[in-house]
Amino acid sequence: MSYAKELLVAQLAVQRAARLTKQVFADSAKGTVSKSDASPVTIGDFGAQALIIAALKKNFPDDEIVAEEEAAKLREDDSLAEHVWNLVKGTRLDDEKAEKEVLGGSVQSKDEMLDLIDKGDSKGGRSGRIWAIDPIDGTKGFLRGGQYAVCLGLMVDGDVKVGVLGCPNLPVDDAAELSADIGNGEGRGVIFSAVQGEGATSRPLTTGALEEGKRIGMKKITDLSAASFCESVEAGHSNQGDAAQIAQKLGITRPSVRMDSQAKYGSIARGAGDIYLRLPVSKTYQEKIWDHAAGDLIVREAGGQVTDVLGRRLDFGHGRTLAENKGVIAAPAAVHDQVLKVVQEVLSV
Numbered sequence: 001m002s003y004a005k006e007l008l009v010a011q012l013a014v015q016r017a018a019r020l021t022k023q024v025f026a027d028s029a030k031g032t033v034s035k036s037d038a039s040p041v042t043i044g045d046f047g048a049q050a051l052i053i054a055a056l057k058k059n060f061p062d063d064e065i066v067a068e069e070e071a072a073k074l075r076e077d078d079s080l081a082e083h084v085w086n087l088v089k090g091t092r093l094d095d096e097k098a099e100k101e102v103l104g105g106s107v108q109s110k111d112e113m114l115d116l117i118d119k120g121d122s123k124g125g126r127s128g129r130i131w132a133i134d135p136i137d138g139t140k141g142f143l144r145g146g147q148y149a150v151c152l153g154l155m156v157d158g159d160v161k162v163g164v165l166g167c168p169n170l171p172v173d174d175a176a177e178l179s180a181d182i183g184n185g186e187g188r189g190v191i192f193s194a195v196q197g198e199g200a201t202s203r204p205l206t207t208g209a210l211e212e213g214k215r216i217g218m219k220k221i222t223d224l225s226a227a228s229f230c231e232s233v234e235a236g237h238s239n240q241g242d243a244a245q246i247a248q249k250l251g252i253t254r255p256s257v258r259m260d261s262q263a264k265y266g267s268i269a270r271g272a273g274d275i276y277l278r279l280p281v282s283k284t285y286q287e288k289i290w291d292h293a294a295g296d297l298i299v300r301e302a303g304g305q306v307t308d309v310l311g312r313r314l315d316f317g318h319g320r321t322l323a324e325n326k327g328v329i330a331a332p333a334a335v336h337d338q339v340l341k342v343v344q345e346v347l348s349v
């Protein structure tokens, strides 16, 4: 199997980072601060990013990393940094061998942790090996106890080769009905993974990485009117009015399921939903590569097609953003064209 080591490291790194985010959710203080674009970031985002980068640097020291967060806010506020440091040093896998031999064990000091967080500052691009990290995708979902995902993808020369999504609040059961309900109790927590050309799998977030995943696939739909849409919770992230018109034109009567984060990609990849629409709201917003790299590969390896609203494949080679794409349409390959056509009619593109 190609990229076997990368997949193992990525799965274990995501698994460990998700232990940290779950710990933060269980604690009362989330250490939420506002970023310059008014979006929230928590101690969970910083801690998860530090742990993932530590594992990548140990195993693949020459690889570049594009990660969402930076340590500047922590360098300005030592009590916030201390809070993150306590989490980072206290989080390890149960499997001691995997923790030490694969992930490289703990981070040594608070300063090392801050430096690790800042190692996610690559400009990205079309050449070489570049990892994309979203330590918590859907921070707003995370804060309200809804869906969120710990996301990691490896690109080689601009092409996504490995994708891993840890979704602590999705049901483990691939056959569970897609719903917007929220919860983090028993039976929740799943990791979706894919390697290019080798299919997509899911397995519980809590089991050891050596356990084989189960193969997942998109639902075979012949009648689009029976399909279900997956959309963002946040109206500011996707145009829900346009999506409603598209649904109507396709004859879809079921209400959209709204959930935060790349949990949407994972959900349709395992056939729990059918179509993920993310329709441009503003002319200027550029989607970030860490919000799509893992999900794009997982859906395509599960039998789906992913394009933007102009029908172009997502292009991860333009730097930290999907500068040459607008919006996202992810659907089973057999019906993607049909959906794209209606999207283009409604958006007049």
Ligand SMILES: Nc1ncnc2c1ncn2[C@@H]1O[C@H](COP(=O)(O)O)[C@@H](O)[C@H]1OP(=O)(O)O
Pocket (backbone or CB within 6 Å): 039, 040, 137, 138, 139, 141, 231, 232, 233, 234, 236, 237, 238, 259, 260, 261, 262, 281, 282, 285, 291
């Ligand atoms: N105006 C926007 N349009 C689309 N996506 C956005 C916008 N603002 C933020 N996002 C990103 O959408 C992602 C969550 O997506 P979803 O709605 O599918 O849960 C977050 O990563 C968030 O980025 P950020 O982390 O910078 O806030």
Ligand SMILES: [Mg+2]
Pocket (backbone or CB within 6 Å): 134, 136, 137, 138, 290, 291
């Ligand atoms: Mg995100």
Ligand SMILES: [Mg+2]
Pocket (backbone or CB within 6 Å): 045, 068, 134, 135, 136, 137, 138, 139
């Ligand atoms: Mg994030």
Ligand SMILES: [Mg+2]
Pocket (backbone or CB within 6 Å): 039, 040, 041, 068, 139
């Ligand atoms: Mg964010």
